[in-house]
Amino acid sequence: MIKSLDIKVKALFLFILYLATLYLFNYRVLEVAFFLISIVFILLLFYLLKQNQDTHHKIYNYTNDLYYAVFKKRIKHDNLSSVCNSLSLINSDITNKIDNIENLEKSRSKFLGNVSHEIKTPLFILQGYVDTLIDGAVHDSDVNLEFLDKIKHQSLRLNNLMEDLIKISMIESDELQLNIEKNSFKDVIEHISLNFQDALSKRGDSLILPDIKDDIFVQIDKDNMLSVFNNIINNAINYSNDGDIIVSAKKQNDVLNIRITDHGIGMEEKYLNRIFERFYCVSSDRSRASGGTGLGLAIVKHILRAHGISIGVESRINIGTTFYFNIPISK
The missing domain is CATH 1.20.58 (Methane Monooxygenase Hydroxylase; Chain G, domain 1)
Structure with missing residues (x-):
């Protein structure tokens, strides 16, 4: 035409x-x-x-x-039925993709809001201490060293937050490259001891570690696995006022069953599925007071997942919390 x-x-x-x-x-x-x-x-x-x-x-x-x-x-033709089914599947797929995009956008907005809040809090505190020192407290020997110590604490908190943000951003964008190889588990335990024994000794407690007589070799990225242990033990220190922290390692077939237990405040079962979320804290005030960033357990979950390892948690109020996972033994 x-x-x-x-x-x-x-x-x-x-x-x-x-x-x-x-x-x-x-x-x-x-x-x-x-x-x-x-x-x-x-x-x-x-x-x-x-x-x-x-x-x-x-x-x-x-x-x-x-x-x-x-x-x-409701014509019962096979071709029409097939077309309708295809259209229904396409519609369902598009709907799911739209929902995923909306959820990602909500997650992104929430993440940016949390980051902004976590950065503003120590900056606000730092500004308050600095202004007080400038106004004359710097010459007062009774408070100047105390304020400088608090400024140092908030600066370390900001530094830890930046490091955790960089790490979790690399993990979630698949930029974190793991170097999984044969490592001495005894060497891992020695590093953990150096990191925490002094801090726990100052409050009169101990970090009880497995006594490894015959060395065991495991398939891990050593630096990132140390980050897993460090974050879980830091979490245990933050949420327990006293009491020893116990790290156990039991050989089961071709894996090492790791359990990290504290005798802290514990948590209700309803919180257990959420503690691995970014910035989720059962007690946000306690976490901030201890310098926690709210990203530690999220980093733990992602690093272990990258190793092909899942993590579990058990907890009871005023009894304590145990994190557990399996590390593959090198053959």
């Missing part, structure tokens, strides 16, 4: 061009030619509008017929 319409239009324009050339010097005839051109354009425009309107009517009628056939008559 479009092709035949183009031929007709070209023919009309050639005819008018012929008239215009024939009577080029006749003004009145030129007026007639111009009038004819105008008429042709008007008719052409009307024709195109009518064709467009007819097309819209056809599409509308076809859509109504399809709707009536599918949803009203």
Whole structure:
């Protein structure tokens, strides 16, 4: 139809061009030619509008017929049924993708809000201490060292937050490259001892570690696995006022079953599924007071997952908490 319409239009324009050339010097005839051109354009425009309107009517009628056939008559044709099923699956897939995008956007907004809050809090505290020192407290020996110590504490907290943010961003964007190889578990235990024995001794407690006589070799990324132990033990220190922290390692077939137990405040069962979320703290005030970033256990979960390891947790109020996971033994 479009092709035949183009031929007709070209023919009309050639005819008018012929008239215009024939009577080029006749003004009145030129007026007639111009009038004819105008008429042709008007008719052409009307024709195109009518064709467009007819097309819209056809599409509308076809859509109504399809709707009536599918949803009203319930025609039992295999082809129609197959098309309907495909359309349903496509619609479901698109809906799920939209929901995922919306959830990701909500998660991103929540994450940025939490980051902003976690950064603003120590900065606000730092500003308060610095302003007080500038206003004259720097010359007061009774408070200046105390304020400087608190400034140092908040600065370390900011530094820890930045390191954790960088790490979890690398993990979640698949930029963290693990170097999984054969490592001495005894060497891992010695590093853990150096990191925490002094801190626990100062409060009169101990870090009880497994006594490994015959060394065991495990398949891990040593630095990142140490980060797992460090975060869990730090968490245990933060949520227990006193009491020893126990790290046990029991060989079971081709894995080492690791259990890290504290005798702290514990938590209700309803919180156990959420403690590995970013910035989730059962007691946010306690976490901030201890310098926690709220990212430690999220980092633990991601690092272990990258190793192909899952982690579990048990807890009882005023009894304590135990984290457990299995490390593969090197063959």
